[in-house]
Amino acid sequence: MLHGYGGHILRADLTSGQIRREKSDPQFMLDVIGGRGLNSTRLYQELKRDIDPLSPENMLLIGVGPLTGTLLPASAFMTLSGKSPMTGILGDSAAGGHFGAEIKQAGYDQIVMTGRSPNPCYLLIADDHVEIRDASHLWGLDIWQTTAAIRQDLNDNAIQIAAIGPAGENLVKYATVACNNSRMCGRTGMGCLFGSKHLKAVAVRGRGRLTVADPPGFLELCREMDQRIMVHPEYEKRNALGSTLLMKALNGIGILPTNHFQQGLCEYVDLVSGERLAEKYKVKNKSCYNCNLHCSRYYLTRELEAEGPEFETLCSFTSRIGNDDLEFGLKMNAFLNRMGLDSLSTGETIGWAMECVEKGLLTNDDFDGLDFTWGNCQTVEKLLDMIIRREGIGNVFAEGTRSLAQHFGKGTDEYAFHVKGLDMICGDPRGIKAFGLTYAIASRGGDHLRAEPFFELTERYDEAEKRWGIREIADRLADKGKAVLVEHTERQALLTDCLTMCKNIGLSMDVLDFDIASRLLKAGTGLKFSPENVDQALKGVIIKDRKMNIDFGITSADDTLPKRFTHEPLKEGASKGQVVPVDRMVKEYYEVKGWDKHGVPRD
Amino acid sequence: MITLELAKCSGCSRCEVHCSFFHSGKIGRSGARIKVVKIENIGIDFPVVCQQCQERYCTKCPEKAIEIGSLGQVIVSPTLCTACGTCEIMCPIGAIELYEEIPHVCDLCGGDPRCVKACTLDAIHYEPDVTERVSLKEYKKGSRNLNPEEKRLRYALASAQDLRDHWVAERRR
Numbered sequence: 001m002l003h004g005y006g007g008h009i010l011r012a013d014l015t016s017g018q019i020r021r022e023k024s025d026p027q028f029m030l031d032v033i034g035g036r037g038l039n040s041t042r043l044y045q046e047l048k049r050d051i052d053p054l055s056p057e058n059m060l061l062i063g064v065g066p067l068t069g070t071l072l073p074a075s076a077f078m079t080l081s082g083k084s085p086m087t088g089i090l091g092d093s094a095a096g097g098h099f100g101a102e103i104k105q106a107g108y109d110q111i112v113m114t115g116r117s118p119n120p121c122y123l124l125i126a127d128d129h130v131e132i133r134d135a136s137h138l139w140g141l142d143i144w145q146t147t148a149a150i151r152q153d154l155n156d157n158a159i160q161i162a163a164i165g166p167a168g169e170n171l172v173k174y175a176t177v178a179c180n181n182s183r184m185c186g187r188t189g190m191g192c193l194f195g196s197k198h199l200k201a202v203a204v205r206g207r208g209r210l211t212v213a214d215p216p217g218f219l220e221l222c223r224e225m226d227q228r229i230m231v232h233p234e235y236e237k238r239n240a241l242g243s244t245l246l247m248k249a250l251n252g253i254g255i256l257p258t259n260h261f262q263q264g265l266c267e268y269v270d271l272v273s274g275e276r277l278a279e280k281y282k283v284k285n286k287s288c289y290n291c292n293l294h295c296s297r298y299y300l301t302r303e304l305e306a307e308g309p310e311f312e313t314l315c316s317f318t319s320r321i322g323n324d325d326l327e328f329g330l331k332m333n334a335f336l337n338r339m340g341l342d343s344l345s346t347g348e349t350i351g352w353a354m355e356c357v358e359k360g361l362l363t364n365d366d367f368d369g370l371d372f373t374w375g376n377c378q379t380v381e382k383l384l385d386m387i388i389r390r391e392g393i394g395n396v397f398a399e400g401t402r403s404l405a406q407h408f409g410k411g412t413d414e415y416a417f418h419v420k421g422l423d424m425i426c427g428d429p430r431g432i433k434a435f436g437l438t439y440a441i442a443s444r445g446g447d448h449l450r451a452e453p454f455f456e457l458t459e460r461y462d463e464a465e466k467r468w469g470i471r472e473i474a475d476r477l478a479d480k481g482k483a484v485l486v487e488h489t490e491r492q493a494l495l496t497d498c499l500t501m502c503k504n505i506g507l508s509m510d511v512l513d514f515d516i517a518s519r520l521l522k523a524g525t526g527l528k529f530s531p532e533n534v535d536q537a538l539k540g541v542i543i544k545d546r547k548m549n550i551d552f553g554i555t556s557a558d559d560t561l562p563k564r565f566t567h568e569p570l571k572e573g574a575s576k577g578q579v580v581p582v583d584r585m586v587k588e589y590y591e592v593k594g595w596d597k598h599g600v601p602r603d
Numbered sequence: 604m605i606t607l608e609l610a611k612c613s614g615c616s617r618c619e620v621h622c623s624f625f626h627s628g629k630i631g632r633s634g635a636r637i638k639v640v641k642i643e644n645i646g647i648d649f650p651v652v653c654q655q656c657q658e659r660y661c662t663k664c665p666e667k668a669i670e671i672g673s674l675g676q677v678i679v680s681p682t683l684c685t686a687c688g689t690c691e692i693m694c695p696i697g698a699i700e701l702y703e704e705i706p707h708v709c710d711l712c713g714g715d716p717r718c719v720k721a722c723t724l725d726a727i728h729y730e731p732d733v734t735e736r737v738s739l740k741e742y743k744k745g746s747r748n749l750n751p752e753e754k755r756l757r758y759a760l761a762s763a764q765d766l767r768d769h770w771v772a773e774r775r776r
């Protein structure tokens with residue numbers, strides 16, 4: 001008997017309506033673990049590479065980790081995967097909340113959706129009962145309304161729902177999928193993929209219970225994980241502020257994106273900081289399933305209330321676009337969550353437009369007369385409406401920054417800050433070199449979560465010496481040894497994703513290592529996991545991802561950063577004078593990986 | 604009895620997880636005797652658990668399978684119980700519910716409630732000397748045709764009103 005795992009793979013062909021349940025194969029699971037590893041392997045084996053991401057042939061996967069929904073803390077995530085409508089390469093995005101655990105308790109490890117429904121639909125999973133239901137009455141509703149409506153229809157407040165909003169319906173390329181109203185699968189346009197399949201939502205109710213192979217042993221290991229989190233030196237701060245602590249932290253080291261990465265210092269940071277948010281607006285902590293950090297927050301402003309925001313949204317709608325009005329940022333968080341738009345990609349399109357206007361490359365007339373002065377909140381609100389409805393200039397913005405720059409030309413691509421078509425996150429890589437390398441090589445494009453080499457920010461020099469024999473790894477400004485760090489944390493990040501665990505906890509707080517992970521996996525599932533075969537599984541998945549991306553047309557030329565970060569030194573602050581020597585770092589990374597000089601795996 | 608400091612609850616469900624695991628060695632909301640009601644659009648997370656109410660509605664068991672223990676906890680006799688569901692229907696707040704033909708209700712884990720231990724926010728307390736303090740009369744009316752999930756939601760909504768008022772006063776004055 002397979003413990004820990006849900007035990008089944010669910011396949012739904014939305015074109016024909018055919019539904020199939022397969023048993024999860026223990027040997028296969030041992031090779032891929034679960035979550036993102038399971039999803040990537042499925043795509044590698046079954047996805048036709050040369051398809052249009054919006055065609056019915058594209059696959060839409062939901063994968064959940066083998067220990068999610070059990071006693072293991074902070075492992076509540078689920079991962080959506082498919083060929084990204086945003087980038088045309090491997091796409092995936094994860095979110096926490098309570099959806100992942102529910103899928104497991106319903107008895108599934110993965111949901112595989114293909115085809116395109118003739119009419120708007122949603123997939124209802126209630127344990128063994130699975131049906132594709134009409135969603136015509138839900139089409140056009142926002143995410144919060146959709147969630148409420150499905151719960152009301154089914155007369156069950158405890159049903160877990162992952163849904164898209166109007167942005168996903170209208171195929172905005174960076175549309176999101178949300179569960180629990182505010183838990184976003186934000187990146188790579190998985191909401192657009194939902195929309196292309198006429199899939200409004202997936203609703204799950206799991207009335208089953210999960211077993212573990214060695215209950216006392218597993219309980220002991222989970223207590224240790226609980227303890228590692230509780231005694232962490234950053235516990236109090238992370239509990240109070242969540243990721244919004246990064247506003248002041250990044251500003252302190254001079255890498256807080258301000259006016260579209262023109263500066264790494266924001267003079268009004270105290271007005272838009274996580275601390276101010278907590279003091280003026282937060283009313284309580286919120287949490288994902290079975291987490292003891294409780295890092296999310298619920299807030300009330302004078303006009304609205306919502307959960308969040310996380311750092312990336314807060315920064316994207318304050319300093320990154322030159323806005324010092326925190327309440328506006330909070331309003332946008334709620335609005336984007338309702339409509340289903342990725343805050344990072346949306347924020348990048350706005351920042352790009354503002355900088356292009358400032359530099360005189362484009363004028364407001366190019367943008368239907370919208371005034372793209374830094375921090376113009378009215379413009380932002382009008383533009384978002386146009387993006388969601390794909391109206392006027394919003395139709396071009398809805399394609400993402402890379403396409404916008406191609407559309408306008410005139411050298412505006414120099415200010416389109418994306419890697420492989422995915423807009424960069426809020427963290428200026430010039431002052432965090434391993435992160436710079438991560439953005440460049442990440443298999444889904446410009447973001448940090450593929451490796452999150454947080455260790456370089458810790459100044460734990462002796463520990464760096466002990467772990468890798470390279471002291472400079474603990475120095476964020478050094479590039480030496482960072483390829484080694486990133487190669488390591490890339491596996492650690494994937495391990496976290498295979499367990500669909502939280503990266504803030506697993507990786508940034510350095511709570512998950514290969515040893516405890518393999519012991520947890522063994523005690524939880526009963527399969528013969530060891531540090532060695534776990535590592536082998538992870539290396540295998542990283543190679544599959546790379547090979548898939550090569551099939552999608554990625555070459556070593558795409559493993560790079562926008563010019564600003566490699567050629568324009570930061571002008572002030574604690575990272576003054578820094579750029580990322582990305583070519584050298586990528587070359588070293590290939591060498592550490594054992595890939596050839598074109599970044600192609602040898603086996 | 605188990606008492607709640609609602610303002611502190613983040614909705615993590617650790618109480619559910621550890622309750623279910625302690626009682627069955629398995630993990631799932633259905634196996635838990637404390638269930639967190641999440642009302643996302645108003646930010647409320649509300650663990651519903653037996654209140655050891657003054658009325659003791661569940662003891663109107665036709666098989667006399669339910670008695671009250673020395674800690675004030677509800678004890679279901681597995682030999683007398685026929686899974687008729689009367690207790691589930693009688694409870695006005697959905698704190699007792701049949702799952703796999705067994706009434707699931709808080710038994711205080713013999714005096715060492717695991718939900719209290721599992722909560723890292725100090726939102727759930729165990730007050731051993733307090734029992735039959737709460738009256739659930741006001742929730743009894745109209746509860747008969749509701750399923751346990753609906754009853755829990757109704758109870759949570761009503762009980763959370765004070766906290767909601769407090770938030771509004773604090774943030775919107």
